[in-house]
Amino acid sequence: MKDLSKAYESNIEKEIYRKWEETGLFNPDNMDKYLKENGYSVKKPFTITLPPPNANGNLHLGHMCGYSFHDAIGRYMRMTGHPTLLLPGKDHAGIQTETAFTKKLESEGTSKWDLGREEFYKQCYEFCITNASNAREQEKNIGLSADYSREFFTLDPRLTKIVYETFYKMYEDGLAYRDKRIINQCPYCKTALADIDTEHEERRGIFAYIRYPFVDEDGYITVATTRPETMLGDTAVAVNPNDERYKEYIGKKLMLPIANREIPIIADEEVDMEKGTGAVKVTPAHSPVDFDLGQKHELEVINVIDEEGKMTGEIPERFIGLETVECSKKLCAELDELGLLEKIENIKHEVAVCERCRTAIEPIISNQWYVDVSGLAQRSLEELKKDNVSVIPEGQQRALEHFYENIQPWCISRQLWWGQRIPVWYKGGKKKYDEDGGEIYLGENAPDDSGEWEAETDMFDTWFSSGQWPFSTLGGPDGEDFKKYYPTQMMIHARDILFWWSSRMIMMGLYRTNEVPFSKIFLTGMILAPDGSKMSKSKGNGVEPQYIFDKYGADALRLWYYSDALPGSNAPLREEKIKGNRNFVNKIWNASRFIIMNIDESEISSITDHSVDENLDRIKQTKEHISNVSKYLDKFQFNLGAEAIREFFWHTLCDVWIEEIKNEIQDKDIGSDIRIERLSELLYILKENLKIMHPFIPFITEAVWQELVKLELAKGTLMEQQIII
RNA sequence: GGGCGAUUAGCUCAGCUGGCUAGAGCAAUUCGUUUACACCGAAUAGGUCAUAGGUUCAAGUCCUAUAUCGCCCACCA
Numbered sequence: 001m002k003d004l005s006k007a008y009e010s011n012i013e014k015e016i017y018r019k020w021e022e023t024g025l026f027n028p029d030n031m032d033k034y035l036k037e038n039g040y041s042v043k044k045p046f047t048i049t050l051p052p053p054n055a056n057g058n059l060h061l062g063h064m065c066g067y068s069f070h071d072a073i074g075r076y077m078r079m080t081g082h083p084t085l086l087l088p089g090k091d092h093a094g095i096q097t098e099t100a101f102t103k104k105l106e107s108e109g110t111s112k113w114d115l116g117r118e119e120f121y122k123q124c125y126e127f128c129i130t131n132a133s134n135a136r137e138q139e140k141n142i143g144l145s146a147d148y149s150r151e152f153f154t155l156d157p158r159l160t161k162i163v164y165e166t167f168y169k170m171y172e173d174g175l176a177y178r179d180k181r182i183i184n185q186c187p188y189c190k191t192a193l194a195d196i197d198t199e200h201e202e203r204r205g206i207f208a209y210i211r212y213p214f215v216d217e218d219g220y221i222t223v224a225t226t227r228p229e230t231m232l233g234d235t236a237v238a239v240n241p242n243d244e245r246y247k248e249y250i251g252k253k254l255m256l257p258i259a260n261r262e263i264p265i266i267a268d269e270e271v272d273m274e275k276g277t278g279a280v281k282v283t284p285a286h287s288p289v290d291f292d293l294g295q296k297h298e299l300e301v302i303n304v305i306d307e308e309g310k311m312t313g314e315i316p317e318r319f320i321g322l323e324t325v326e327c328s329k330k331l332c333a334e335l336d337e338l339g340l341l342e343k344i345e346n347i348k349h350e351v352a353v354c355e356r357c358r359t360a361i362e363p364i365i366s367n368q369w370y371v372d373v374s375g376l377a378q379r380s381l382e383e384l385k386k387d388n389v390s391v392i393p394e395g396q397q398r399a400l401e402h403f404y405e406n407i408q409p410w411c412i413s414r415q416l417w418w419g420q421r422i423p424v425w426y427k428g429g430k431k432k433y434d435e436d437g438g439e440i441y442l443g444e445n446a447p448d449d450s451g452e453w454e455a456e457t458d459m460f461d462t463w464f465s466s467g468q469w470p471f472s473t474l475g476g477p478d479g480e481d482f483k484k485y486y487p488t489q490m491m492i493h494a495r496d497i498l499f500w501w502s503s504r505m506i507m508m509g510l511y512r513t514n515e516v517p518f519s520k521i522f523l524t525g526m527i528l529a530p531d532g533s534k535m536s537k538s539k540g541n542g543v544e545p546q547y548i549f550d551k552y553g554a555d556a557l558r559l560w561y562y563s564d565a566l567p568g569s570n571a572p573l574r575e576e577k578i579k580g581n582r583n584f585v586n587k588i589w590n591a592s593r594f595i596i597m598n599i600d601e602s603e604i605s606s607i608t609d610h611s612v613d614e615n616l617d618r619i620k621q622t623k624e625h626i627s628n629v630s631k632y633l634d635k636f637q638f639n640l641g642a643e644a645i646r647e648f649f650w651h652t653l654c655d656v657w658i659e660e661i662k663n664e665i666q667d668k669d670i671g672s673d674i675r676i677e678r679l680s681e682l683l684y685i686l687k688e689n690l691k692i693m694h695p696f697i698p699f700i701t702e703a704v705w706q707e708l709v710k711l712e713l714a715k716g717t718l719m720e721q722q723i724i725i
Numbered sequence: 726g727g728g729c730g731a732u733u734a735g736c737u738c739a740g741c742u743g744g745c746u747a748g749a750g751c752a753a754u755u756c757g758u759u760u761a762c763a764c765c766g767a768a769u770a771g772g773u774c775a776u777a778g779g780u781u782c783a784a785g786u787c788c789u790a791u792a793u794c795g796c797c798c799a800c801c802a
Contacts (some may be wrong), residue, residue, distance in 0.1 A: 594761030
């Protein structure tokens with residue numbers, strides 16, 4: 001009776017999404033009302049704050065994957081009676097966006113310096129807003145049932161206010177402080193980085209053996225170093241006190257070549273006798289290990305490298321301004337001439353690099369803002385141990401515990417133009433404050449307009465604000481939404497940001513709200529390129545989500561994620577697999593089409609009035625199936641759920657039941673009572689299947705539901721139907 | 726250097742607290758259907774579950790080594 005196209009056309013997805021939006025039910029307040037009005041039992045609200053994608057580019061398949069899981073859980077929760085809030089947002093992503101936007105400017109022939117700080121900020125803001133709205137459309141493409149009336153950008157003044165409150169409180173509690181210590185400086189991004197913002201990479205390097213002559217006697221000690229240029233900042237040579245080779249020299253003085261400074265020979269157990277020559281040069285200003293050693297032995301700290309990775313300070317004139325690599329070469333040449341260069345070995349070694357631009361990190365001494373997170377890490381650890389928050393898969397939980405156990409002070413200031421300015425004012429200037437101390441004021445605006453106050457120009461580490469995401473988006477600890485929807489239930493993201501993000505959210509959540517912000521962290525698998533390597537722009541092996549949407553539709557992509565992107569595993573993109581899921585989606589369409597086509601218009605009222613006998617075998621099996629899938633969803637076993645719905649719909653309903661019933665109802669001699677009975681049964685089974693499949697594949701199931709609505713065989717939208725288990 | 730995970734059909738992987746005569750999808754082979762669907766159906770073939778020990782009535786599933794691969798953490802000169 002009804003003419004439906006032979007194949008499901010996924011281009012109707014946009015229209016379906018619009019239909020959902022019109023119901024207003026992505027807003028949990030409305031959902032709550034809806035449930036009450038329809039006599040459904042209203043269960044506890046269910047909240048997930050969605051990871052805000054960086055507003056500096058398009059979303060990739062990894063984002064889509066995460067949102068597929070968010071959405072499946074969200075829809076399932078709604079359909080089981082929970083007013084559900086999926087709270088979306090977009091992240092300003094400090095350093096990442098600044099790098100991306102700076103590159104964009106460069107490609108347009110201009111630069112951030114040309115624009116100036118204020119104009120840069122303004123244009124970057126616009127850049128982000130444009131990206132954010134693109135991202136929002138992409139989120140809708142995957143079917144994300146988020147409440148966009150509550151969407152936030154991380155630089156929203158309402159959020160900034162809460163972020164600032166946290167900072168003020170931390171300052172008052174003595175947790176936030178300014179300190180001078182060795183930091184990771186990225187010479188390209190020209191900012192300090194936290195340890196976690198660095199990665200380690202194997203690079204080619206040299207290992208130079210340099211002779212440091214004794215001051216008071218003939219002879220020398222040979223030290224080995226990968227960074228000869230730092231010798232200009234050496235303030236000691238350290239040996240192991242048990243090292244027979246050097247024992248007698250401890251306390252004596254060496255003449256540092258080129259710099260011509262006297263430095264002592266000190267003893268420390270830390271020194272490895274096996275490494276190099278067993279004697280190690282100590283440069284407190286430019287090596288984290290040496291910095292600690294320097295503090296321990298109260299050594300002088302001599303800065304010889306500046307923020308841009310160039311030679312500086314009290315060193316021979318000819319080296320000033322050189323890049324470290326050039327300086328190293330020049331020094332080696334000079335040492336060789338002096339007969340002080342024993343040899344140079346070419347080696348490969350692990351080097352710390354900037355997570356963003358892969359530039360080798362320059363450890364330098366600098367004044368920065370820190371947060372002492374030791375206490376909060378301890379609390380977080382306890383919550384993990386008490387199981388108030390847990391990580392799926394479990395293996396990663398131990399990694400998180402390890403992170404908390406070994407946590408260091410968190411450097412939260414970044415020398416960027418993009419982000420949230422640290423709300424601090426220094427009386428008489430920042431430089432003066434760092435050198436001699438003095439008065440400091442915390443607030444967005446200067447305490448008075450005397451002109452004595454210099455504004456801090458550093459920005460917060462972006463994770464300082466995103467670490468507060470679960471409560472800042474709910475209006476902070478005093479917000480209306482906070483009371484209703486906090487703590488949230490889950491956090492879902494890829495495992496690469498576990499330490500950056502979830503670890504901080506737990507700590508800051510505990511700090512501001514005394515509660516863990518969520519009780520479960522679900523780590524999705526990583527989507528890899530077809531060849532199993534990481535997808536990256538530079539390699540050009542990425543696959544655009546839009547390509548998949550256009551070719552196979554969102555549902556096919558989603559179903560593939562549920563099956564393959566399991567927690568803790570990697571999922572190489574296999575187009576054949578997505579295609580297989582597209583075929584399944586089409587199968588649903590056609591089975592539904594078959595049922596619809598076989599219902600005569602005159603039979604509709606009889607069918608809808610007909611009650612289905614619960615004792616029928618097929619009905620019993622259907623109910624059992626639904627309960628199984630629910631159990632999988634309750635345990636977040638998406639792969640098993642996806643497999644179950646595919647298996648049941650395709651190989652039981654289509655291949656067996658429809659075939660059985662087909663023969664019966666297409667028999668001209670069958671009585672109309674039997675026809676009605678069979679068709680009612682089929683329709684019931686179809687509808688129940690659509691419901692349980694809806695969290696996984698919302699578009700096709702809704703598309704079919706709407707066809708049923710047109711025939712008055714169903715009402716409303718599928719997303720507001722209840723799964724009764 | 727430490728931690729975690731993987732190793733199951735040609736390929737990509739499921740297999741939860743031990744009961745499997747080891748599964749799925751894709752690929753392959755053979756048939757079928759063309760008024761729900763070729764984005765279809767029926768069937769076939771294909772694995773001593775990395776290796777070696779151990780626990781058990783019973784091990785892909787637990788334990789211990791070994792090997793290969795991957796990821797994460799780490800301040801080493």
